[in-house]
Amino acid sequence: EVRLVESGGGVVQPGGSLRVSCVASGFTFNNFWMSWVRQAPGKGLEWVANIKQDGNEKYYVDSVRGRFTISRDNAGSSLFLQMNSLRVEDTAVYYCVRSGVAVAATLWDWGQGTLVTVSS
Amino acid sequence: QSALTQPASVSGSPGQSVAISCSGGSNDIGAYNYVSWHQQHPGKAPKLLIYDVSVRPSGVSDRFSGSKSGNTASLTISGLQAEDEADYYCSSYTTSNTNVFAGGTRLTVL
Numbered sequence: 001e002v003r004l005v006e007s008g009g010g011v012v013q014p015g016g017s018l019r020v021s022c023v024a025s026g027f028t029f030n031n032f033w034m035s036w037v038r039q040a041p042g043k044g045l046e047w048v049a050n051i052k053q054d055g056n057e058k059y060y061v062d063s064v065r066g067r068f069t070i071s072r073d074n075a076g077s078s079l080f081l082q083m084n085s086l087r088v089e090d091t092a093v094y095y096c097v098r099s100g101v102a103v104a105a106t107l108w109d110w111g112q113g114t115l116v117t118v119s120s
Numbered sequence: 121q122s123a124l125t126q127p128a129s130v131s132g133s134p135g136q137s138v139a140i141s142c143s144g145g146s147n148d149i150g151a152y153n154y155v156s157w158h159q160q161h162p163g164k165a166p167k168l169l170i171y172d173v174s175v176r177p178s179g180v181s182d183r184f185s186g187s188k189s190g191n192t193a194s195l196t197i198s199g200l201q202a203e204d205e206a207d208y209y210c211s212s213y214t215t216s217n218t219n220v221f222a223g224g225t226r227l228t229v230l
Contacts, residue, residue, distance in 0.1 A: 035219065037166075037219075037221075044207075044209065044221060044222070044223045044224040045158070045160075045166065045209050045211070045221045045224065046221060047211070047218060047219040047220060047221060050217075050218070050219070057217070059216065059217045059218050060218075061218065095165060095166070103154075103213065103217070104213070104217070104219065105152070105154035105156075105171075105172075105213035105219070106154070106156055106168070106171040106172070107156060107158070107166075107168060107211065107219065108168055108171075108177075109168075110165040110166050110167070111165065112165055113165060
């Protein structure tokens with residue numbers, strides 16, 4: 001059974017930083033692209049970033065490029081999202097998502113999410 | 121990175137069929153057969169319903185079906201049941217190696 005467990009959410013002030021993590025199990029982590037998707041309270045889903053199996057390709061939504069960094073540790077089956085210069089509009093539940101093999105087209109399995117609140 | 125477009129809400133009675141449309145452009149829906157649909161119940165994580173336009177993952181009811189024509193995709197739910205009441209999101213892979221979602225459709229079973 002695929003399991004994705006996020007952690008690291010919390011309350012941070014505007015301009016601050018936070019790193020959220022995801023530990024994966026139940027599949028061969030280094031065979032898959034991985035993604036982060038977020039959902040602001042009461043709003044829809046927004047894709048944030050993805051990362052290739054070897055970590056050498058990373059793509060971001062325009063609104064976070066230059067502020068957020070996605071990374072992975074294949075040995076530890078872990079995915080990370082370093083978030084800097086946080087804004088109020090970054091407040092959301094952040095989901096870790098197992099994506100495809102050849103391309104990150106399909107968002108197969110989702111974690112339960114971790115809530116990040118940016119507020120003064 | 122423009123979002124896809126789907127109706128905010130649809131409704132139907134038990135046993136009926138409903139369709140949810142999802143419009144995009146030539147850089148996303150029109151570019152590949154990489155359209156997915158996700159179902160989300162309140163307070164829960166999204167669940168993959170359809171991938172590659174029309175393929176159902178193992179365990180998903182055959183009451184859910186997907187299709188695509190040009191830059192528009194559709195999800196059809198037949199034989200509506202009470203448990204189908206949820207939010208539905210379409211997404212597409214893009215020519216920039218990113219994913220993009222629509223704003224979501226709230227399905228109400230009357």
